[in-house]
Amino acid sequence: MLDSARQQGAQRALYTPDQRKRRDSTRWTLVQGVLAPLQFLIFAVSLVFVINFLANGTGHAAAVISVLAKTAILYTIMVTGAIWEKVVFGRYLFAPAFFWEDVVSMLVIALHTAYVACWALSWGSLEQQMWIAVAAYTAYVINAFQFLIKLRAARLSAPATARPDDSEFSGGLAS
Numbered sequence: 001m002l003d004s005a006r007q008q009g010a011q012r013a014l015y016t017p018d019q020r021k022r023r024d025s026t027r028w029t030l031v032q033g034v035l036a037p038l039q040f041l042i043f044a045v046s047l048v049f050v051i052n053f054l055a056n057g058t059g060h061a062a063a064v065i066s067v068l069a070k071t072a073i074l075y076t077i078m079v080t081g082a083i084w085e086k087v088v089f090g091r092y093l094f095a096p097a098f099f100w101e102d103v104v105s106m107l108v109i110a111l112h113t114a115y116v117a118c119w120a121l122s123w124g125s126l127e128q129q130m131w132i133a134v135a136a137y138t139a140y141v142i143n144a145f146q147f148l149i150k151l152r153a154a155r156l157s158a159p160a161t162a163r164p165d166d167s168e169f170s171g172g173l174a175s
Helices: 003-013 017-025 027-056 060-089 094-123 126-157
Strands: none
Touching: 017 060, 027 060, 027 126, 060 094, 060 126, 094 126
């Protein structure tokens, strides 16, 4: 069954040989590989603060700081991911291989930006602002799963010689 999945993946390879070479040779692949788990760690810590505030009404400052930190790293990974996509696919966003991931990434950015705007302009109650953060985080989790699926597809579609340690990173924007 695994060989069948690899054969199907090879037929629908995520990268052409030239794109794979560009992906493997650019520093932006490493940057994405470092930022994605860092963003997830910040998200996980922030989620605890946000849930604590919503459940107990305490720790608002910590929750705000953590959401702002999550948003800052999101913007960083979006910009560096767009650069990565330009290097590998020749366009900053919406390359066919990552089109739907980029679409959902735009939703993630919009929701995080909405939170920052509401916080900065004191729009809505503190609870309403945190619920916007929860919506942003929900979209982020969906987007992260999209990228994990692409990572798996990249591994399965890689030629056998390109999979010696199965540690390649598929790149992309990984919100």
